Amino acid sequence: FAVKRPVAFARKVVFWIDLVCLIFYPVSSFLERLTELFSKVFHLKKSERLLSEDELRTLIELGEEKGMIQEEEKDMIDSIFEFGETTVREIMVPRIDMVCLEVNTPIEKLAELIQEAGHSRIPIYKGRIDNIIGIIHAKDLIPFSVNTKKIVGLDKLARAAYFVPESKKIDELLREFQREKTHMAIVVDEYGGTAGLVTLEDVIEEIVGEIQDEYDREQPLFRKIAENIWLVDAKIDIPEFNENFPEPLPEREDYESLGGLIFSITGSVPEEKEIISYNHYKFQIEKLEGQRIAKVKVIYTPRGTK
Secondary structure, three states, X not given: OOOOOHHHHHHHHHHHHHHHHHHHHHHHHHHHHHHHHHHHHHOOOHHHOOOOHHHHHHHHHHHHHOOOOOHHHHHHHXXXXXXXXXXXXXXXXXHHHOOOEEOOOOHHHHHXXXXXXXXXXXXXXXXXXXXXXXXXXXXXXXXXXXXXXXXXXXXXXXXXXXXXXXXXXXXXXXXXXXXXXXXXXXXXXXXOOEEEEEEHXXXXXXXXXXXXXXXXXXXXXXXXXXXXXXXXXXXXXXXXXXXXXXXXXXXXXXXXXXXXXXXXXXXXXXXXXXXXXXXXXXXXXXXXXXXXXXXXXXXXXXXXXX
């Protein structure tokens, strides 16, 4: 194909080539300069310039101490060293934070969710979230915005989902994303249940840091709306919640966020406006995005008050 249609082939691969060059140029450039300096200091010949990972890490730390590299550069290099050891489970969007829809949901609701959540891909499940049957791309809805008579069920729109185990290393996942030409994978646990999802952006962010687009405007995780009442993003992690609220919540391994705590209490997806009581708090579900709790009104009743 590349020989017969070189222009078409080049168009297909140029994005990935540019992306790899963009990610690794600062790192390769710095390592080249660092190696040259090391060689001059220790009078090494070219054949003797191979360094171990520990030696490189030591040089990087020295370079930071001497002001040769910035903290951001060091962080990026450290991320590359750790890249091959990081598992999908460490970077995935956990199950409780997934934005997904049941297959029988009207297509109008899907369009609203895409606009509201700002995601270009939405997993679709049948019956329960452990049964993901495909992924719908936002661009596949465009024909139906022009001609509503063509509207079909979500199962007809869904593309095949790509599944990976949560133990997979992310360097392997990156190669699989390239090979399969996909940007999202559903993460499954050892029992075959849905553990979460992971995207190409999640993998790349492990090297270059957070990538913000027009939907990633930074919003405060909580806002006080009255005395002892706050509107809180359910993604807030428990340690941060405990730092900013009057009474701490327990930290456990089976959840990390306020939304996760609420799921562990209810055992199922709560309804909007449902109130869950926990110790001296009342958690009112203000907003759901698919199966995910998005916003919670937190009401605190101080000890000794009725």
